[in-house]
Amino acid sequence: MEFAASEYEIKKVLNYFERLCAIPHGSGNEEQAANMLCEFAKEHSLEYYKDEYNNVLIKKDGSIGREGEPSLMLQGHIDMVCEKNKDTVHDFSRDPLSLYVSDGLLRAKGTTLGGDDGIAVAYMMAFLEDETLSHPPLECLFTSGEETGMLGAMNFDYSKVSSRRIINMDSEEEGKVTMSCAGAADLLLEKSFERIGSKGRALKISVTGLAGGHSGTEINENRSNAIRIMGRLLARLYSDTPFNLCAVNGGNKRNAIPRECEAQIYVLDSDKAIRIVQEESEKIRGEISKADKGMKIRCQKGDTDFPALTYKDSSAVINVMTLSPNGVISMSPDSLGLVRCSSNLGRISTSENKIVAEVMARSSSDSEMDALIIVFKRLSKLLDMSATLSDRHPGWDYDPKSQLADKYVTIYDRLYGSEGKRAERCAIHAGLECGIIIGALGGETDAISIGPNIYNIHTPDEALDLASVKRTYDLLVAMLGEL
Numbered sequence: 097m098e099f100a101a102s103e104y105e106i107k108k109v110l111n112y113f114e115r116l117c118a119i120p121h122g123s124g125n126e127e128q129a130a131n132m133l134c135e136f137a138k139e140h141s142l143e144y145y146k147d148e149y150n151n152v153l154i155k156k157d158g159s160i161g162r163e164g165e166p167s168l169m170l171q172g173h174i175d176m177v178c179e180k181n182k183d184t185v186h187d188f189s190r191d192p193l194s195l196y197v198s199d200g201l202l203r204a205k206g207t208t209l210g211g212d213d214g215i216a217v218a219y220m221m222a223f224l225e226d227e228t229l230s231h232p233p234l235e236c237l238f239t240s241g242e243e244t245g246m247l248g249a250m251n252f253d254y255s256k257v258s259s260r261r262i263i264n265m266d267s268e269e270e271g272k273v274t275m276s277c278a279g280a281a282d283l284l285l286e287k288s289f290e291r292i293g294s295k296g297r298a299l300k301i302s303v304t305g306l307a308g309g310h311s312g313t314e315i316n317e318n319r320s321n322a323i324r325i326m327g328r329l330l331a332r333l334y335s336d337t338p339f340n341l342c343a344v345n346g347g348n349k350r351n352a353i354p355r356e357c358e359a360q361i362y363v364l365d366s367d368k369a370i371r372i373v374q375e376e377s378e379k380i381r382g383e384i385s386k387a388d389k390g391m392k393i394r395c396q397k398g399d400t401d402f403p404a405l406t407y408k409d410s411s412a413v414i415n416v417m418t419l420s421p422n423g424v425i426s427m428s429p430d431s432l433g434l435v436r437c438s439s440n441l442g443r444i445s446t447s448e449n450k451i452v453a454e455v456m457a458r459s460s461s462d463s464e465m466d467a468l469i470i471v472f473k474r475l476s477k478l479l480d481m482s483a484t485l486s487d488r489h490p491g492w493d494y495d496p497k498s499q500l501a502d503k504y505v506t507i508y509d510r511l512y513g514s515e516g517k518r519a520e521r522c523a524i525h526a527g528l529e530c531g532i533i534i535g536a537l538g539g540e541t542d543a544i545s546i547g548p549n550i551y552n553i554h555t556p557d558e559a560l561d562l563a564s565v566k567r568t569y570d571l572l573v574a575m576l577g578e579l
């Protein structure tokens with residue numbers, strides 16, 4: 097690939113990026129890329145370690161005179177999200193990405209670029225190779241499976257590292273230094289039942305057209321949850337005229353705010369029931385946010401004769417839909433305007449003899465997550481349901497005294513303040529590998545997450561801003577020199 101003169105100074109970084117892009121490295125398919133990193137370490141006589149998850153750790157001694165300093169971990173993930181345009185012929189398990197530069201942006205033809213997080217891999221390789229830099233002892237951790245549940249970071253053996261300072265390079269906005277992220281836990285609430293013969297008239301109620309969104313980063317935007325709205329409609333109806341539920345299904349996954357939900361019930365007076373649902377729908381319509389104005393609630397007579405749940409079981413299902421903690425639970429006490437703890441009732445599904453509700457809880461505070469899990473367990477007891485907890489990983493709580501963050505802000509403002517740029521401290525209510533790594537290394541670990549500008553990640557329009565790659569490279573070099 098040819099680069100413009102301004103890009104020449106980061107040619108080494110971009111060459112390593114190209115080297116990675118020549119090898120398939122979608123999530124779950126990292127082995128070749130991990131082997132490439134081991135080969136690279138051998139070429140440069142660096143100590144390395146690869147595990148069965150295809151995580152790779154490469155260590156480098158401190159530069160001359162700095163060998164005895166505490167080590168610093170640099171970290172990013174090897175794997176990329178594999179998305180392509182409909183008309184693009186590309187096999188992510190085999191084909192190299194086809195890179196090109198236009199208007200200072202690096203892209204891949206018709207596919208995701210994997211700048212998230214290939215640029216971190218390239219930065220680390222450039223620093224490991226460079227004999228002219230001043231730096232403390234480095235521990236570069238290349239993780240796998242980040243995009244599909246952070247499997248690599250969850251399973252790495254952290255006794256292999258001694259660093260208690262981490263620079264993670266998996267953020268996508270230059271100048272922003274992330275200092276906190278949310279941990280998460282999945283909760284499964286289940287209830288078994290036996291069906292009885294149907295009586296009354298079948299009605300189908302549907303909620304559609306809601307905006308939905310990411311269950312972490314968009315949980316504070318007052319978006320309506322379709323399962324919650326359905327729960328309210330059913331609860332209102334049940335309080336006027338008890339009915340037998342036949343099925344309720346809504347949402348697709350735990351980590352998305354559900355946009356749709358559908359219920360089938362049997363009622364004795366269907367006309368009255370339709371009137372009540374319409375009345376309640378109008379009230380809801382008056383309350384919802386602008387983003388959800390496309391909401392449609394329909395209530396129609398149906399003709400199913402599938403057996404139904406008893407009144408008691410129907411009522412218990414309405415209870416889980418209305419009583420599960422949902423949305424923002426608490427805000428961070430620091431001034432970042434950040435959600436600290438939240439919960440998303442993301443999916444509900446009915447099978448022949450079981451109803452399953454799936455919840456994703458997030459919290460940057462582990463103690464608050466503990467408390468929320470207890471609430472869910474008590475609720476499940478109350479509703480005579482089983483509650484199963486899985487995939488819990490720790491949060492990364494905001495530390496206003498982070499020395500790494502102070503350093504980043506000082507150096508960024510010194511280097512780029514004259515261009516009118518200013519560093520900004522921030523936090524996200526979503527997962528980052530930092531949470532897992534800090535959880536494993538212990539509370540005293542200082543960490544930040546940074547990165548150059550990458551636009552439209554996880555889509556075929558993904559674009560890496562090369563001028564920003566250069567500024568971030570220079571900033572990292574300065575940080576290595578001064579840490």
Ligand SMILES: [Zn+2]
Nearest residue numbers: 212213242266
């Ligand atoms: Zn990433």
